[in-house]
Amino acid sequence: MAYGSSAVGETYAPVGIENETGAGGFVFLCEHASNYIPPSMGTLGLDSEALSSHIAWDPGALGVARALAGLLDSPLVASGLSRLLIDCNRETDAPDLIPVRSELTDIPGNADLDEAARRHRINLAHVPFHAAAEAVISARCAAGLRPAVVSLHSFTPVYKGVSRPWEIGLIHDRDPALAAPVLKALADTTTHVVGDNEPYSPADGVFYSLDRHAQSLGLPHLMIEIRNDLLKTPAQEQGWARLLAPLLKDALAGLDRSGGTHA
Template sequence: MLLTADDPPPFRVLRESAASDLVLTADHAGRAVPAALGDLGLPEAEHARHIGWDIGIAGVTERLADLLDATAVLQTYSRLVIDCNRDPSWPSAMPEVSEYTVIPGNKDLSAPAKAARVAAIFTPYHDRIRSLLDARAERRSVLVAMHSFTPSFKGESRAMQVGMLYNKDPRLARILLDLLRNEPDLTVGDNAPYAITDDSDYSVPTHGERRGLAHVEIEIRQDLIADADGQNAWANRFARLLTAADAMLKAADQADRR
């Protein structure tokens, strides 16, 4: 077993019996590394960077769950151990290089070593999301995948403060894009700084698209949520916007059924 009693569990669930239709996930909320893997051959400064986790998104998601009375599932471990928003068979799931940083602890991993990370972290996290959604099968659920992005990646600066990501079902993303564009002083990304595809993401295609749930992936720029004040501000903003957007989505769905 990769994880011992001294390691944290692979996920946290907040407000399991919450009233909201919205279900929040945070694939990169934590940056823990199992004790058995040491530091993956990296100094602390590298683990603290965006390559290790989505800076600030745990605080935003926790606060947003409280404001919305929404269930949230937050993943605990560093994306350098295993990226829970990638299919485990993809090279990017346990990268040997992230941005420009070589990850010595991921070099030439054996099949059993990879399988241990999947079994200990990836599978329990996604099984928990799956079981929560299964338990809500008789009620309406909307998946909101929470992420953050670095202001600069491989020398490319990102001027946008926030992005809405989608693929096969853009309904909720388009509503939120309209609402965000009405906010003062925001530059908003439409499927930017990333776009969801079957080859780039795991969570939204698996828990949103395949279930037929309305969904959106939210990306917030990390420098805006690096401290508690920023996290609270953006959680308050999205509590307001998601409430409005979900009401509009629900009304549109009801109109379509008439």
């Protein structure tokens, strides 16, 4: 793949689309798939440890999203650029759109950006990601389908010194139609510690993508957060995807049977 792994002078892509032709009922989004920063933007004043940590991306999220897109034969739209440059899951006027501090780390390269630099970040990553997501989702809608939009994320086990007990969290807002049956299935059939609107909730401003591409259109949707210490290997990524795929599929089938309470 071209995004997230380029070296100096190589091609990179602000956004990638996978399996667009998939016949499944989902569209997966991965806003924090990559920690790639174009060479022209240097290191933002950060060391390599910070640039590979959760402040730069959601480690493991792309692996889970890709596996789910495969298991459920559905498209995936993934950003190719680090959230340190710009957070594709934030309103463009959000204070943490281009974070000057993330968790406990100051980001010198994001301090005192002028309007031109802000605009550059928006055009480089935010605009292409959402244009691609909109294209993929609106094409399905135009074909008479009502895809469920699922956004994949990972979270750090310790945030600002506080341990987080949840192994997986499901984030939902005004319409829990898709979240509720998945929460129930996780409770009924697994021993995982599951967060319900934890470790984040829409009040934290993390629902931008899903609101824009699903909630506002009346499409089923769900944000999934997995603790990143449980996503250290491809096998773990695959494992979460194998666990979640049938739950998502059953939840969506339940919605379809109920005649679309989510409309």
